Amino acid sequence: MKKYIAISVFIVVSALSNAQNSRKLDTIYANDQKNTALFFPQPITQGITGSTQFVFTYNREKQQNFGLLQATPGEESNLLVICGNSIYSYIVKYKKQLSRLNYFVTESESIGNLKSTALISLKQPESRKDVTNKQKHYKEYAAFLLSKKQRKSWLKEKNQGVVLSIENIVFNASELYFVIQVSNESSLDFDLNFLNLSIQTRQRGKRTSVQTLLEQPILQYNVPAKVKANDTKRFVYVFSKFSISKDQKTILELNEKNGARNVALKISHRSINNPH
Template identity: 25%
Template sequence: MKTTLLAMILTLGHYLSMAQVAGLLKNQTLSKPETQRVRLDSIRKRVTENPRASTIKISPVELPVSTTLNSPTHETPSIGVPIPANASIPIQDRNVIRSYYLDLAYNKTTCILFKSPIRSVDLGSKDIIADKATVVDNVLRVKASRIGFNETNFSVMTADGQFYSFVVNYNEYPTLLALDLSVSEEGMVQQKARSINQKGIVVSFAGVNTSQQEIVQNCAQILKLRRKLKRVGVNKYHMQAKLRGLYYKDNILYYKIGIKNHSNLNYDLDYLRFFVVDKTIAKETSHQELEVSPLYVYNQPLVKISGRQIVEKVYAFQKFTIPDDKVLHVILGEKNGGRTISFTITNKNILDADSL
C-alpha cells in the first residue's frame, strides 16, 4: 500500500504545490490502514479542486503492474480461442502452382515434352483432346476438337510427382507447336545428351528401364568399341553393310551397323529398315512380314556416304527375340538410285549380344 501511495504522490507532484507534496510524503510514516485511507481521500479532494486535475494522464509504465493490467485500454492476448468456422486462410505465393498459357488450333497438334513419364491428364472441357505419343510416354499431344472454343484448361501429373497446369485458348495460327518442359537447372546430363544427339530432344520410352539421354550416351560409347562381329553383312554394288556389334543393356538392344562405300560415287541413304521374316523368303525383294521400328537412331542425320568413306550408325530397339525359323532382315535403299542391299541377322546373333 505504501508503494502504491508513493507512486501516486510522485505522479501527482506536478500538479500539487511543494508544501502539499511535502505534507503527503511526511504522512508516509503512518502505517495504519485507516489513516492511509483518510490520506488517500485527502489527495483525491485536492486533485479534484485543482483545475488541471481533469487533464491528468497517468502513464501505464509508471503505475504498478496490477493497475496496468486492470486498465480498460490494455488488451491481453487470447489463449486457446478457437478460429471461427467461416475464417479464411490467406493463400501464400509458395502455395500457388502457376499455369502455362497455350494456343491450340483445330488443324495443328501441339506437343509437350515432360521430364518424366505421364501418369494422368485431366482436360477442362471436351473442346480439347490429348493423348500420349506413340512409343514414348513423356510426350503429350494436344489439339482443339472444335473451332473457336472458349478458354479452358488441362493439367498433367508425371511419374516424378510433378504437377503441371495449362490454360488454353483457341488460335488458328498458334506460334508455339512444341514445348520442352524437361529442361531444368540441374539437367547437365540432358545438355550433354543434346550435344551428342544434335537434336535437343530427350524422351523416355515405354517398357524400358532407361531414358533417351542414357541411350544416347550408350550409343556414343558403342561407337568407340572395336568390331566384335564378323561375317554378318553383305557386299554388293561396291557397297558394304555389316553388323559390327550387338549389345544389350537395361532392356535395350543396340545394333551397330557400318556402311562402307567402296566406289567413287556417293551413296545417299534413303532408308534402313528392319523386318522379321521367314528364312525362306529373306531375299532382296523381301516379303514384309513384320517391320520392327527402332526406339532411337544414333547418327541419324548422316545419310550421305561419300566415295571411299564409311559411316557407322547405332540402332536402339526394345529387347526382342525371334523364332529359329525367322530372321531379322535389314534392308538399305539408295535415294534416286538402284543400289538396294540387304542382309540378315539370326536369333542366335541376338542371343549372343554382349553386355554393355
C-alpha cells in the first residue's frame, strides 16, 4: 500500500476574553420550508449543530463563505461555525414564519480564535470512528429530508397500480440524496425484491449497443420490505456524487419479489446534474 505524506493540523482554541465569554449569543431562526442563509467574512471550514432537528449545509469540497440552515419543529439548539481561525456561535430556533432569511456575519461577532500548529505525519486510512460519523450524518440528513413536506413528485412511473416516484434529489456535502416514494394503489400487497439505480450509455458504431453500470448506494434509509395494498412508503437512497452526460440516462428500477409489477423510471441528465 502506498503511503502519502499529508499535513495534519492540531488545533488549539485560544483563550476567550471576559467580554467575549459574557456576550449574549445571537439567535437565528429557521424552518423546513425556506433556507436561512448565513454569510461569513471567511470561507467555512466546519459547521456543527447541537441537535439533529437543525441541519447546516455548506460546501465541504470547495470552501465558500455561506451556509444554509433548515429546521424542523422542536426545542432550541446551538450552531457552531469555524471560518479560518475565527469561531462563531449562535442559538438556533425553529420559527414557522420567518421575517429574515439572510444573515451577514461580521468579524466582530467572533467569540474566539484558533491557534494551529502544523506537523508532518503519514496519512492513515479512515478510522472506524470517521466511517461511523459519516454514516450517522447520512442517516440524520436522510431523516431530515423525510420529515420535510416535499413538493409534488415530478418524476413518476406506474405499472398495474404500483407507482414509483422521486420526490426530490438533494446534493449535500459530496453526496446525492434521492427521496423516493412507492405507492401501492392495487388490492394486493407489493413485496420489494430490489430497487436499483443504473446509468445507461448508448454505444454508437456499426451496431448500436447499450452499456449499463449499476450505482451502489452508500446508504439505504427506511427502505420497506413490503408496501401493503392502498399504502405508501417513503425512503431515501444516498449515493456518492455523480453526474451524467446528455447521451446517458439514469434508470431507477423497482422489482417485485415473486411478481411482475416491475417499474422502471427514467431520470434525465438535467435532474441528476441540477439537484436541489
